[in-house]
Amino acid sequence: MRAIVLVSGGMDSLYTAAIAARECEELYFLHFNYGQHTQAKEEQSFFQIAAHYRAKEARVVDYRWLAEIGGSALTDKGVAEKLNAQKIPNTYVPFRNATMLSAAVAWAEVLSAERVYLGAMDEDSSGYPDCRAGFIEAMNRVIRLGTCAGNISIHTPVLHLTKADIVSRGSAEKIPFELSWSCYYAEDVACGTCPSCLLRLKAFQEAGIKDPIPYKERI
């Protein structure tokens, strides 16, 4: 089976890629440059992960229009400094998963691939509406109706896992966490204090495992 794997370069998509590699013979890795501040670091992780899982092709799509239309702290000036579980985080990128999934499905149709893997987690769903199971099901219906092939579907194997689950399962399976990048900044070393580093460190702490990447600072 042939599959597209959406890989941001973070832990969730890394573990999703590991599962895709078990389930499918031919993987096509897809990454988006949507003008995020961390693009250079993410792209480096993306290509390293693609090489690790022997992707047939690794493609970076120019999606800088997403930054041009604005509306997110991930692309606008300034980075989300605070984690706020009550409201939609200002790191929300408008309709991002739909725009990226539709591009992945277009590529799947060209390649006659049957699956698109996405590392969405409903742990995030309090904040991001496009990470919920209902959204993914609705998207699968759009794909069945809107493609000629009709047999392409989205797979979200980590949807109901926690980040701590990913760390403990991934470590048991010798997933190369050292290749992944989570920090909201694009410096040589992860900051250790941004919301994304804090979530990652908390996950490793809960799993009782040491994060293999170095940090500038640890709170």
Place this chain on the structure above:
Amino acid sequence: MRAIVLVSGGMDSLYTAAIAARECEELYFLHFNYGQHTQAKEEQSFFQIAAHYRAKEARVVDYRWLAEIGGSALTDKGVAEKLNAQKIPNTYVPFRNATMLSAAVAWAEVLSAERVYLGAMDEDSSGYPDCRAGFIEAMNRVIRLGTCAGNISIHTPVLHLTKADIVSRGSAEKIPFELSWSCYYAEDVACGTCPSCLLRLKAFQEAGIKDPIPYKERI
């Protein structure tokens, strides 16, 4: 009301823009450069139509990744020469409407716009799966579930019209058909012989109205 209008520069999207202008106060025009052979001509029509309907903003999105992944005669080398109603035409661009609608919805969310107008016609639906009413309904469900706003919807006012309807209604309403471009080639004057020119000329003939644009050749 604020609305996004997807405008390719052809007759269907021109008439859709005219309807949007009647129904909404503030229009934001959106066009895609997806590496189509006719991009320069389409963009010219797009900006002229946007000026005619006093768009608050007219934005061209760089979507050349669609040409890079391949799969369509509209972007690959060579142009569809024959009209074949039995099969999916080779001018089909994989999942195009989904990829463009999702970008339009992302922009709508940033602008707090409530509507996205699309000039899809089910006359085309024998060939293009993403022009059918069921596809549009499924897309609206994805939008309700996948956006924070939750109140954005796609409007397809010409979905059940024929091209001849568009010509006769549009002429009665003094729509500027001379600003639209339909030809699959990007020369100074429309060829008059490609499948798209033939459909346009047939529509004007059925409506008993003279097409205001010049043609190189008429069969």
